[in-house]
Structures are given as C-alpha cells and as structure tokens.
Amino acid sequence: MALALQQLINGLTLGAVYGLIAIGYTMVYGIIGMINFAHGDIYMVSAFIAVTAFTLLAGFGISSIPLALLLVLLVAVLFTSVYGWTVERVAYRPLRGSTRLAPLISAIGMSIFLQNMVQLTQGARVKPIAPVLVGGIDLLTVDGFTVRIAYTQILIVVVTIALMAAFTWLIGSTSFGRQQRSCEQDRTMTALLGINVDRTISLTFMLGAALAAVAGVMVTVYYGVVDFFIGFVAGIKAFTAAVLGGIGSLPGAMLGGLLIGLIEAFWAAYLSAEYKDVATFSILILVLMFRPSGLLGRPEVEKV
Amino acid sequence: MNTLVIAHHPASPAERLRDAAATALIALLLGIPMIGLTTVDQGGMLRVATRWPTLFAFVAICFAGRLLLRYGLDLLRARRLARDQAAAASVGRVVGSSAILTGIGWLALAVALLLPIAFADNRYVVDTATTVLIYVMLGWGLNVVVGLAGLLDLGYVAFYAVGAYTYGLLSTQLGWGFWQALPVAGAMAATFGILLGWPTLRLRGDYLAIVTLGFGEIIRVILVNWTEMSGGPNGITSIPRPSFFGLPFKPPGDAPTFAAFFGLDYSPNQRLIFLYYLILGLALLTNLFVSRMRRLPVGRAWEAMREDEIACKAMGINARNVKLSAFAIGAMLGGFAGVFFAARQGFISPESFTFNESAIILAIVVLGGMGSQLGVVLASLVLVLLPELGRDFAEYRMLLFGAAMILIMIWKPGGILAHREPTLRHLPQGGER
Numbered sequence: 001m002a003l004a005l006q007q008l009i010n011g012l013t014l015g016a017v018y019g020l021i022a023i024g025y026t027m028v029y030g031i032i033g034m035i036n037f038a039h040g041d042i043y044m045v046s047a048f049i050a051v052t053a054f055t056l057l058a059g060f061g062i063s064s065i066p067l068a069l070l071l072v073l074l075v076a077v078l079f080t081s082v083y084g085w086t087v088e089r090v091a092y093r094p095l096r097g098s099t100r101l102a103p104l105i106s107a108i109g110m111s112i113f114l115q116n117m118v119q120l121t122q123g124a125r126v127k128p129i130a131p132v133l134v135g136g137i138d139l140l141t142v143d144g145f146t147v148r149i150a151y152t153q154i155l156i157v158v159v160t161i162a163l164m165a166a167f168t169w170l171i172g173s174t175s176f177g178r179q180q181r182s183c184e185q186d187r188t189m190t191a192l193l194g195i196n197v198d199r200t201i202s203l204t205f206m207l208g209a210a211l212a213a214v215a216g217v218m219v220t221v222y223y224g225v226v227d228f229f230i231g232f233v234a235g236i237k238a239f240t241a242a243v244l245g246g247i248g249s250l251p252g253a254m255l256g257g258l259l260i261g262l263i264e265a266f267w268a269a270y271l272s273a274e275y276k277d278v279a280t281f282s283i284l285i286l287v288l289m290f291r292p293s294g295l296l297g298r299p300e301v302e303k304v
Numbered sequence: 305m306n307t308l309v310i311a312h313h314p315a316s317p318a319e320r321l322r323d324a325a326a327t328a329l330i331a332l333l334l335g336i337p338m339i340g341l342t343t344v345d346q347g348g349m350l351r352v353a354t355r356w357p358t359l360f361a362f363v364a365i366c367f368a369g370r371l372l373l374r375y376g377l378d379l380l381r382a383r384r385l386a387r388d389q390a391a392a393a394s395v396g397r398v399v400g401s402s403a404i405l406t407g408i409g410w411l412a413l414a415v416a417l418l419l420p421i422a423f424a425d426n427r428y429v430v431d432t433a434t435t436v437l438i439y440v441m442l443g444w445g446l447n448v449v450v451g452l453a454g455l456l457d458l459g460y461v462a463f464y465a466v467g468a469y470t471y472g473l474l475s476t477q478l479g480w481g482f483w484q485a486l487p488v489a490g491a492m493a494a495t496f497g498i499l500l501g502w503p504t505l506r507l508r509g510d511y512l513a514i515v516t517l518g519f520g521e522i523i524r525v526i527l528v529n530w531t532e533m534s535g536g537p538n539g540i541t542s543i544p545r546p547s548f549f550g551l552p553f554k555p556p557g558d559a560p561t562f563a564a565f566f567g568l569d570y571s572p573n574q575r576l577i578f579l580y581y582l583i584l585g586l587a588l589l590t591n592l593f594v595s596r597m598r599r600l601p602v603g604r605a606w607e608a609m610r611e612d613e614i615a616c617k618a619m620g621i622n623a624r625n626v627k628l629s630a631f632a633i634g635a636m637l638g639g640f641a642g643v644f645f646a647a648r649q650g651f652i653s654p655e656s657f658t659f660n661e662s663a664i665i666l667a668i669v670v671l672g673g674m675g676s677q678l679g680v681v682l683a684s685l686v687l688v689l690l691p692e693l694g695r696d697f698a699e700y701r702m703l704l705f706g707a708a709m710i711l712i713m714i715w716k717p718g719g720i721l722a723h724r725e726p727t728l729r730h731l732p733q734g735g736e737r
Contacts, residue, residue: 035510049337055350056341075337082333091710098717100509101456105670108663109709116703121338129350232659236517243514274529281518285503288515292506 002142007265013153013222015261016160020215021238022245022253023167024208030184030248031204032096037107038087040235041114042209046080046216047226048118051127054220058130065133069155069221076213084209085202087114093198111231118228126227133221152222163214164254170207171250180204184248237264240284246297255295315378324371331366335359405721409678416584420577430576434583434648436688438641441587443668443680444594445637450666451675452598453630454610456513459500459520460665463493463635465527465657467642472540472652473533482546486643493639494632496523501631505624520662527654539653546647548578579648586644590637591677597633606630607675671712673719682720686712 021043028036053072062068091110095103136150171177179200182190191197219234220226241260245252260280267279293299315323340359343350416437423429442464449457470489474480480488500519504512527534534540545553551562553575562574597603605626608616617623646652668687672679690708691701712720 029510035513045338051350052337052341052343052352055343055352059352079333079337082330086330086334091714094714095717099674101450101670101674102713102717104456104513105667106710106713108667109706109713111706112660112663112702113706113710116700116706117338120699120703122342123344125345127343127345127350236514236521236659239514240518243511247510275525277525278522281515281522284518285515288507288511289503292508292511294511 002140002145002147003269004266005139006145006147007269008262009147009149009153011262011265012258013156013261014265015241015258016156017215017219017222017257018234018238018241018260019254019257020160020163020211020218021234022241022257023250024212025239025242026245026247026250026253027180027204027208029242031180031201032092032103033100034092034103035107035239036087036092036205036208037104037235038091038110038114039208039212040233040238041111041118041231042080042083042087043212043216043219043234043238044226044228044231045083045114045118046076046209046213047220047230048122048127048228049076049079049213050217050220051129051226054129054132068132069217073214073217076217077210080213080216081206081209084205084212087209088202088205093201111235115228115231122228124228126225128225129220131224152218156218156222159214159218163211167211167250176200176203237280240280243294244284244287246294249294249296249298252294252296315374320371320374323374324367327370328363328367331363332359335362405678412678412681413588420580424573424577427573427576430573430580432688432692434576434580436684437580437583437587438645438648439665439668439684439688440681441583441590441641441644442638442665443672443684444587444590444677445634445641446665446669447634447675447677447680448594448597448606448637449630449634450669452594452603452610453606453627453634455627455630456509457516457631457634458513458659458662458666459516459518459523460634460638461657461659461662462500462520462523463496463638464642464645464661465523465654466493466496466635467639468646468652468657469527469534469540469642470639471643471646472543475544476540476542481544482643482647486640489643490636490639493642494636497631497633497635498628500635501628505627517659517662520657520659524654524657527657534654537654539651539655540646541651543646543650543652545575545650546579546582553578579644583644583648586640590640594637595677602626602629667709671709671716671719673721676719676721679719679721686720 021039024039024042025036028034028039050072053075054068057068057071062071087110091106092103095106133151133155136148136153139147139149141147171180179190179195180203182193182195183197183200183204187197190200215234219230237260238257241256242253243256244259245254245256263280263283264276267276271279287295291297336359339362340355342353342355344353345351416433419433420430442460445463446457446460449455449460467489470492471480471482471485474485474488475482500516504515507515528537530536547553548562551565553562553572561570562568562578568574598607605616605621606629608619608621609623609626613623616626645656649656664687668680668683671686672681672683686708687705691705
C-alpha cells in the first residue's frame with residue numbers, strides 16, 4: 001500500500017513531464033499535421049541550457065533557490081523557443097505543402113543534427129549538477145517504508161498545473177488562441193481572413209518549445225544529470241502519450257502523459273524495470289486497437 | 305492550393321543587409337548557450353567555459369552565408385523565370401525520361417557486376433559496396449510497405465533483427481546452414497510482420513507510425529533483456545559464414561575448401577567477393593520479385609490502397625488482406641537482409657537494430673522517391689557513402705548526415721527520382737488531391 005502510494009507520486013511526477021513535452025507534439029500535429037521528431041531533442045537542448053545556467057548562477061553566487069530557479073526557467077524558455085522557431089523555419093517551412101513524408105524525414109534529420117551538435121559542442125559525457133532543491137516531506141511510514149514526496153516533485157506538479165491552466169486560457173480565450181485554432185481547422189480560409197498563418201505556426205512551435213524547455217529544466221532539477229541522448233527516449237514516450245490521449249487534443253496529451261508515467265512507475269515497481277518500455281508500447285497498441293483515434297481524440301471523419 | 309503569387313522586385317542592398325543581420329541575430333541567440341558557453345568537468349564540479357571567438361566566427365559565417373544564399377537564390381529565380389517563359393511555348397519533353405532511367409538502371413547493374421572484378425584487391429571498396437547493397441535490399445523491402453502500400457513504418461528494423469537473430473540462433477544452436485535458415489528466417493519475419501499488421505489494421509497515418517515505432521522498440525528491448533534467448537547486450541557471436549555450395553572459405557586444411565577445389569591460391573578476399581555477389585543476387589531477386597508483384601492483382605491493390613482506401617473498399621478489395629500481405633512481404637524481405645547481415649558480420653547484437661537504422665532505411669525510401677526502385681539505389685549510395693567519405697572528419701560525420709537529410713529533402717521534397725505515379729492510370733493526369 002505504502003509502495004503503491006510512493007509509485008503514484010513518482011508516476012504523477014514523471015507523467016507531468018511527459019505531458020508537458022507531449023503538448024508540443026500535439027499542438028504541432030494539430031496545426032500542420034506532422035510529427036515533429038526533433039521535439040524531444042529540443043527538450044534535450046533545454047536541459048543542457050539549464051545545466052549551463054545553473055552552473056553560471058552558482059558561479060555568480062546566487063544562492064536563493066526560488067530566484068535561481070526562476071532565472072534558469074526564464075533563460076531556458078527564451079533560448080529554447082528560439083531553437084523551436086529556427087527548427088520550423090529551416091527544416092519544415094520550406095516543405096509545407098509537399099508530401100506528408102517529406103517533413104517527417106527532414107524532422108528525423110533535424111533530430112540527428114541536434115543530437116550531434118550538442119554532443120560536439122557540449123561533450124558526450126553525462127553532466128551532473130549540484131543538487132538544487134533537496135529534501136522533502138515524509139507523508140507516512142508503514143512497516144519501516146517511508147512514503148516521501150520530494151520538494152522537486154511538488155515543484156514539478158505545481159508548475160505543470162499552473163502551466164496547464166495558463167495554456168488552457170491562452171488557447172481558449174485569447175486572440176492568439178483563436179488564430180491558432182482557426183489555423184488548425186483551415187489554413188487557407190484563415191489566411192483569407194487576414195491572419196498571418198506563418199507567424200501563427202512559428203508561435204506554435206515556440207510555445208511548444210517553451211513547454212519542452214520547462215520540462216527540461218524540471219528534469220535537470222529532478223534527476224541532476226543530463227546527457228545528449230535523453231531527448232530520444234523522452235521524445236518517443238511523450239509522442240506515445242500524445243497519441244494515446246488522441247493527437248491534436250491538449251487535455252488528451254496531458255492525460256496520456258500521466259497515464260504513461262503511471263504505467264511506467266507501477267510496472268517498474270511491481271513487475272520488471274527492464275520491460276517497462278514494452279509495457280508502455282503494448283498498452284498503446286491495445287488502446288489504439290479499440291479506440292483508433294486515442295482516448296480523447298475525435299474520430300476522423302473522412303468525406304468522400 | 306496554397307499558392308501565393310508575390311511580385312518579386314529585386315531586393316535592394318539595404319534589404320539584403322537587414323535580412324542577413326536578422327539571421328546573424330538568430331544565430332547569436334542560438335549560439336550563445338551551445339557554442340559560446342559550455343560546461344567542463346573540473347574535479348567533479350562543473351565549471352562554465354567560454355568560447356567567444358568560435359561564437360563570433362559562427363555568427364559571421366551565418367551572416368555571410370545568408371547574404372550569399374539570398375543573392376544566389378534570387379539569381380536562380382530570375383534565371384528560372386526567364387527559362388519558364390521561353391519554354392512555355394514548347395510543352396512536354398518528359399517522354400524520353402523513363403527510357404533514360406531504364407538505361408541508367410542497366411548501367412548500374414553492369415557496374416555492380418563488374419565492381420568486384422575491378423577492385424578485387426581492394427577490401428574496402430568491396431566491403432562498402434556490400435553495405436550499400438544491404439541497404440538497397442532493405443530499401444526495396446520497405447518500399448513495398450511505404451512506397452507501394454503507403455503504410456508508414458518506422459519500425460522496419462525489427463524485421464531485419466528478427467531475420468538476423470533467427471539465423472544466428474538456428475546456426476549456433478542447431479547448426480543450420482545459411483541456405484537452410486534463409487527461408488525459415490524469412491517466414492519468421494513475415495509472421496512478425498503479420499503480428500504487427502494485425503492490430504494496426506484500423507489505424508491510419510501517424511497512429512500507425514507510432515505503433516510501428518513502438519513495435520521496433522519492443523523487439524529491441526526484448527533482445528537486450530532476454531539474455532537466455534538472445535545473449536542480451538552481448539549478442540550472438542561466432543555465427544558461421546556462408547559457404548560456396550558446402551565449400552568453406554578457409555585457408556587450405558583437411559576438408560576441401562573453395563580455393564583448393566577450384567585450384568586457386570587462398571585469399572581472404574574471395575569470401576568478401578562471394579558475399580558481395582550473394583547480396584547482389586539477393587537484392588536483384590528482391591527487385592525482380594517486387595516488380596513482378598506490382599503487376600499482380602495484389603500489387604495493383606497495394607497502390608490503389610495507397611491512393612484511396614475508401615474507394616478500394618467500395619470496389620470490393622479486401623483491405624485487411626491487402627495490408628497484411630504488404631506487411632508480410634516487406635517483413636520477409638527485411639528478414640532475408642537480416643540473415644545476410646548476420647552471416648556477413650558473424651556477430652549480431654541489439655546495437656545494430658536501433659531506431660536510427662529504421663530512420664536511415666525510411667530515409668532511403670523517401671529520399672529515393674517513394675515507389676521508385678532506382679531511386680532507392682541512388683539514395684542508398686548517397687546515404688552510405690556520405691558518412692564513409694566523411695570519415696576524415698569523423699566527429700562531424702553524423703552532424704553532416706543530419707544536415708544532408710534536411711537539405712536533400714528541401715531540395716527535392718518528392719525524392720531524388722520523384723515518380724509517385726500508380727503503375728496504372730485511367731486519366732492521363734489524375735485528380736490529385
């Protein structure tokens with residue numbers, strides 16, 4: 001029981017991170033209908049930016065944790081969204097309106113490029129940072145097993161909930177949100193109504209990258225180590241989450257992320273840690289067999 | 305559909321400079337966290353190191369590069385405009401193109417046949433050519449699934465792995481030979497293809513992509529962790545090499561060897577050349593098989609399914625069987641390539657079957673121009689030789705590979721040989737959506 005509670009906490013934390021990355025996938029898919037394969041690597045880039053920023057701040061002698069966190073988040077979000085913008089501008093915009101597979105290949109190329117760029121400029125070794133936020137709250141002790149919720153876990157969940165609320169408001173009730181949803185429905189019509197479609201798509205990529213940046217900073221704080229390969233694994237997990245929840249649906253991405261996080265945590269604790277990825281993908285296949293457009297996705301109606 | 309006509313006036317120097325300056329600003333923002341700053345390990349603690357000169361050089365290159373690129377593109381556009389106007393009167397010179405392609409195909413075949421004779425002493429060339437041919441065969445196999453049937457498969461490497469491990473296990477555990485194991489491994493891979501195809505029949509497009517990606521990962525994770533079966537991360541070692549009708553390629557000994565039987569001097573290159581012709585033969589068989597399949601009803605159904613699934617169902621085509629057959633045949637061909645891979649390397653481990661490999665094979669199919677057999681050959685040449693040529697700057701190799709994938713795609717979005725036309729077409733210029 002105590003173990004289950006602990007895994008629930010761990011799973012929710014992991015799921016929140018997956019959910020944040022998954023939103024980037026789902027938004028990009030919604031607006032231009034492509035899998036942004038480089039999104040996981042954007043998240044990896046932000047984790048590296050976070051490592052540099054934390055080290056710099058420690059060098060300047062800034063010891064207030066909230067201030068340091070806030071600064072690092074700001075810096076990471078700023079630089080990572082520039083990366084998001086550039087990826088779209090360089091690799092995807094020239095291919096808009098071509099075959100469906102062309103941007104996918106270009107995205108895979110971008111993912112390889114980013115991974116190797118980071119490996120070259122930042123080094124291939126694992127980077128550990130000094131713990132930023134230590135300690136936690138002991139919830140209860142059963143038979144010598146203490147259920148503990150770390151401060152970092154609280155931080156991740158709180159930040160994720162705050163971002164989700166902000167995001168729901170942004171997409172649901174601002175003029176940018178309306179433009180974004182309008183582009184999702186019909187790009188040509190949107191352009192005819194005088195909305196700058198290119199700018200809306202660019203902003204979507206920047207927003208997705210910003211959320212991935214937050215996830216990257218959180219993961220750096222949570223695990224304390226980063227390396228240039230974390231983007232791939234996190235990327236396919238988050239994409240699985242987006243598909244599981246129904247691609248194109250924002251609450252779906254969050255739900256999918258939480259589910260994947262929980263499945264992983266419980267499977268690793270009770271069955272086997274080695275096969276947790278097999279479990280994730282098998283459950284994805286099972287869900288898609290019965291609900292081919294994901295849990296919250298609207299079934300595609302094809303008119304002939 | 306989304307065509308926007310913009311009147312281009314020649315850009316003024318000030319506009320060009322402003323544009324390049326904007327690029328330089330972006331480059332600066334991109335460069336600061338990655339090039340300008342880095343962290344180095346110093347006695348267990350990280351320390352920030354700066355590389356401002358490199359960053360400055362990067363920004364300067366981006367500025368100059370953008371200036372030149374824009375200038376070059378404008379020149380190109382002006383020239384193309386002039387040429388289009390000139391060519392507007394005389395329509396259509398496309399007629400001879402398919403004959404030329406056939407000619408190139410035969411030429412490529414002749415080169416492939418003569419290559420080991422010309423380079424008999426050069427291990428490196430024959431070895432690299434063998435690698436190219438493995439990718440050609442994998443590309444032709446995946447072409448069935450992606451190019452003909454239009455099913456996006458991101459986990460093709462799983463079937464390659466199934467073929468390789470089937471041969472590895474059969475030969476090391478049961479002592480089977482290459483030719484005995486080949487059909488069994490092919491059947492095994494086809495079974496896995498159906499296993500993957502079955503639950504994904506209702507899925508479309510990108511849902512299918514992620515499921516196939518997941519399937520590839522499942523197979524890899526099982527290979528890494530099921531140590532009793534697959535040897536885990538260490539893989540399977542000392543897999544026997546194929547022999548020439550029972551004559552092994554070995555230094556002269558008690559048993560008859562290839563060199564002794566034909567009265568030749570033994571040379572280790574003989575096996576390499578044999579392996580080369582073996583994969584060439586397998587690849588050509590694959591090509592023949594696939595191009596024959598395309599003309600059978602099932603092949604026509606694949607292409608029809610790619611173009612419009614609903615129309616196919618309305619015409620009474622059994623969508624389930626058509627999709628499953630595409631998966632099974634694509635997987636079988638991948639399995640054959642896997643058997644050859646295991647026999648050639650003599651050693652297999654899960655390392656060889658990562659997602660990157662799937663991505664490269666898919667890139668070969670798409671870069672080549674989906675459904676084009678010759679395009680696959682060209683694309684595998686480019687994608688295998690590019691990293692080989694880049695060995696001199698080894699660490700930049702994969703960086704350049706990624707960049708090349710993006711650039712080729714932008715340059716030719718439809719692939720190097722863009723011909724995604726159905727073999728049969730009712731209307732001369734079909735109603736493309």
